[in-house]
Every structure is written in C-alpha cells, then in structure tokens.
Amino acid sequence: MLRILKDFSLSALVAGFVAVLIGFASSVAIVFQAAQAAGADANIIVSWIMALGLGMGATCFFLSLWYRSPIITAWSTPGAALLATSLGTISYAEAIGVFVFAGILTLLTGVSGLFDKVMRLVPLPLASAMLAGVLFKFGLSIFDSMMSDIFLVGIMLITYLVSKRFLPRYAVLFVLVAGVAFVLARSDGQLMSDVPFSLGAFVWIWPEWNIGALIGIGIPLYIVTMTSQNIPGVAVMRSSGYQAPVSPLISWTGLTSIMLAPLGGFAFNLAAITAAICSGDECHKDPKRRYIAGLSAGVFYWFAGLAGTSVVALFSIFPATMIAALAGIALLGTIGMNLKSAMADDSNREAALVTFLVTVSGVSFGGIASAFWGILFGVICLIIANIKFK
Structure with missing residues (x-):
C-alpha cells in the first residue's frame, strides 16, 4: 500500500478513468446487440455489463x-x-456454452506458451507499425468528428494543444473536463437528470453444449479475439517497453472468461486502444509508475460493473463525437511514437510500411482481422528482403 501511495499520480488516475470511459462508451452498444442476439432480456443484459465490469476490473x-x-x-x-x-x-444456454468453449481455447493457448513464442518472433518495428495502423483511425476520428460538431471538438483540440504546451501530464484531463463542461452547458444542465441511479443483479445460466455452435461460433470468437485484440494488446506493451510475460496474461483472460461466462462475460482479452492511453507519456513520464493507471482502470471498471444500468446510461448521454475526439486526442502521442519507431530503421522500413498500410486498410480474409494480416505481410516482406543469393 505504501508503494502504491508513493507511486500515485493524478495523471495516471485520469488515464485509467479515460480508458474505462472510452472502453465502455465506444462499444457498449455492440455488447447490447450481442446480448439481444443471444436472447437476453433486460435483467440478463445488466448481468452481462456487471460480469464484464467485474472481470475487467x-x-x-x-x-x-x-x-x-x-x-x-x-x-x-x-x-x-x-x-x-x-x-x-x-x-x-448454448450461447453460454460457446463463451466457455472460447475461454477454454484461450486458456490452453496461454498455458502452452505458443502465443508468447510467436509474438517474440515479430520484430519491434513491425509490431509498432501494426499498432500505429490499429490506432490510426482514432486519430482521424478527431477531424471526422469535427465535421459533425466543430465547436465541441474544436474546443477539446485547442484545450489539448494549450495544456500540452504548459501542463503536458494533465493534457487529457483538461480535454475531458472541457468536453464534459461544454456538453453539460449546451444541454442547459438537463442531461444528468436522465440518468437512473440503481444497482443491477447477476443472472447465472448454466451452459449447454451444441457441437455445431462450438465449431461455427466458438472457434471464430476465439480467432477474432486473439488476432484483433490480443496481438495489438501485446504490441502496445512491447512498444512501450513493458516485458510482462504474455502467456500468463493470456491464461488469466481465458480463465476469467470461463468463470464469468455463465453471468454474461463472453470474452476477455488484452486491450490495445485503452492500454495505449495508460502506457504513454501522457499517463506519467516514469514508465515504472504507470501501473497506477492499471489499478485505476480496475477500480473504475468495478464501479462501472456494480452500477450496472446507471453507468451504461451515464456513458450513453455523452455524444459520440465527444467520445471519438477524446479517444483520438488521447492517442495522438502514441500514434506518433509508434510511427517513429516503425520507420526509424532503414532495413525494416519497407516491411513496416507494408504492415502499417495493410492494417489501416481493414482487409479481412477468412474472417481474420487486418492486424494479423498486417503482421503476416510485413514478416513476408522482411523474409524476402533478407534472402541472400550466392
């Protein structure tokens, strides 16, 4: 506890909060759609949000x-x-079985150590290029959002530029405050009155097994989670200089998925976008003290899960333009850092550029996301470039 208090910083606390805000607000609607497709009623949907908040926390x-x-x-x-x-x-119940099955596959991948070995074979410039490609659309979203709401996004961007010049550690905090203040002022203070304050309840459903669903849905769920989430997640850690062993991390996310699947925790994985917010210089200048952002995110995820319907309603009141602009601004430094890392070495530059372009393109073959294909194409370019003819 003394170590945590010594390493505590407001900027890391804010980084954790912003990560949770963006994580929930940017994609909670998709979770709702998935729950409804599974046949969940209102009570079960709240259980999903609570289970996801508990697991991520x-x-x-x-x-x-x-x-x-x-x-x-x-x-x-x-x-x-x-x-x-x-x-x-x-x-x-069969959907719950699919979630458990995908979690078992993830756990086995982590325990075997295979994923860690594969990721260590990927050169850092290619991992940085892939991450820059994943994050690139978030940087563009600042200006896409500006077309829809020029005053809100303009104020947020100017706030960032000014605070980055004078108080860089708190730049994202000032951007968040400016955005919230502008939204509340524009709503004449009526926005918060629409938020209900109540706790939800867990709903446990035992899994049932449908072989066709396990193969047809469970395996694709496992593949897209590994390729679209865990690969970029590892790239974030590596590009920021963190060498935590990957296999145990993958194993814990798989085990968490298995344990919470009956409550609605359909799949947990390493984050990329929100992790980038918590591992950059804006979080804290000292990389050894940025873990506070992870603790902060955990606490805020717990609150988000326990609050259930209230938190979902709270996040939903913020306009999409504000969330998109906040995410893009918070990731500007990370995008720039990874582009620099990817293109710095002449011998890897072309392969890194191919990785970046394939990832940005969003191509998907066989239902596997572009992050995987970006790495694969980049490695192929690197191998061909290093062939030596006698």
Missing part, C-alpha cells in the same frame, strides 16, 4: 499490481460484433 487491478505494469484488459469488441450476427439460431 479484477484482471486490470491484480495483473497490473503483480507485474507493476499497466496491464489493461477489455471485452472483445470484434467478438461482440461476431456474436451479434451469429447467435440468433441457438438458445441462450
């Missing part, structure tokens, strides 16, 4: 504390999107 807090690194976890957003379009033909 526990893994963020304890893994960050144990490894003294900002380990940020999240629900699988592409997994939720997959479920929203795939669960309509099976029962809710």
Whole structure:
C-alpha cells in the first residue's frame, strides 16, 4: 500500500478513468446487440455489463499490481460484433456454452506458451507499425468528428494543444473536463437528470453444449479475439517497453472468461486502444509508475460493473463525437511514437510500411482481422528482403 501511495499520480488516475470511459462508451452498444442476439432480456443484459465490469476490473487491478505494469484488459469488441450476427439460431444456454468453449481455447493457448513464442518472433518495428495502423483511425476520428460538431471538438483540440504546451501530464484531463463542461452547458444542465441511479443483479445460466455452435461460433470468437485484440494488446506493451510475460496474461483472460461466462462475460482479452492511453507519456513520464493507471482502470471498471444500468446510461448521454475526439486526442502521442519507431530503421522500413498500410486498410480474409494480416505481410516482406543469393 505504501508503494502504491508513493507511486500515485493524478495523471495516471485520469488515464485509467479515460480508458474505462472510452472502453465502455465506444462499444457498449455492440455488447447490447450481442446480448439481444443471444436472447437476453433486460435483467440478463445488466448481468452481462456487471460480469464484464467485474472481470475487467479484477484482471486490470491484480495483473497490473503483480507485474507493476499497466496491464489493461477489455471485452472483445470484434467478438461482440461476431456474436451479434451469429447467435440468433441457438438458445441462450448454448450461447453460454460457446463463451466457455472460447475461454477454454484461450486458456490452453496461454498455458502452452505458443502465443508468447510467436509474438517474440515479430520484430519491434513491425509490431509498432501494426499498432500505429490499429490506432490510426482514432486519430482521424478527431477531424471526422469535427465535421459533425466543430465547436465541441474544436474546443477539446485547442484545450489539448494549450495544456500540452504548459501542463503536458494533465493534457487529457483538461480535454475531458472541457468536453464534459461544454456538453453539460449546451444541454442547459438537463442531461444528468436522465440518468437512473440503481444497482443491477447477476443472472447465472448454466451452459449447454451444441457441437455445431462450438465449431461455427466458438472457434471464430476465439480467432477474432486473439488476432484483433490480443496481438495489438501485446504490441502496445512491447512498444512501450513493458516485458510482462504474455502467456500468463493470456491464461488469466481465458480463465476469467470461463468463470464469468455463465453471468454474461463472453470474452476477455488484452486491450490495445485503452492500454495505449495508460502506457504513454501522457499517463506519467516514469514508465515504472504507470501501473497506477492499471489499478485505476480496475477500480473504475468495478464501479462501472456494480452500477450496472446507471453507468451504461451515464456513458450513453455523452455524444459520440465527444467520445471519438477524446479517444483520438488521447492517442495522438502514441500514434506518433509508434510511427517513429516503425520507420526509424532503414532495413525494416519497407516491411513496416507494408504492415502499417495493410492494417489501416481493414482487409479481412477468412474472417481474420487486418492486424494479423498486417503482421503476416510485413514478416513476408522482411523474409524476402533478407534472402541472400550466392
């Protein structure tokens, strides 16, 4: 406890809060769609949010504390999107079976150590290029949002530029305050009156097993979670200089998925976008003290889970333009840092550029996300470039 108090900083606390805010607000609607596709009623949907908040809170807090690194976890957003379009033909109990099965596959991947070995073979410039590609659209979202709400986004961007010049550690905090203040002022103070204050309740459903669903939905859920979430998540840690062992992290997310699946915790994984917010210079200049952001995110995720319907309603009142602009501004430094790292070495530059472009393109072959193909194409370019002819 004394160590935590010594390392505590307001900027790291804010980084954790912003990560939770963006994580919930940017994709909670997709989780709703997935739950509804599974046949969940209102009470079960609240149980999903509570289970996800509990799981992310526990893994963020304890893994960050144990490894003294900002380990940020999240629900699988592409997994939720997959479920929203795939669960309509099976029962809710069979959907729970799918979640448990995907969690078992993730746990086995972590325990075997295979994922860690593969990720260590990926050169840092390619990992940085892939991460920059994943985050690139968030940087663009600042200016896309500005087209829809020029005053809100303009104020947030100017606030960032000014605070970055004079108080860089608190730049994201000032941007958040400016955005919230502007939204509340524009609503004449009526916005908060629409938020109900109540706690939810867990709903436990035992899994049932449908072989067709396990193969047709469970395996794709596992694949998209590993390729779209865990690969970028590891890239964030590596590009920020954190060398926490990957296999135990993957194992814990898989075990958490298995344990919380009957409550609605459909898939947990390493985060990329929100992890980047908690592992950059804006969080804290000293990398050894950024783990406080992971502890902070864990606590805020717990609050979000316990509050259930109230937190979902609270996050939903903020306009999409504000959330998009906040995410993009918070990630500007990380995007720049990774582009620099990717292109610094002449011998890897072309392969890194291919990785970046493929990732940005959003191409998807066989339902596997562009982050995976970006790395694969980049490695192929690197191998060809290093072939030596006698």
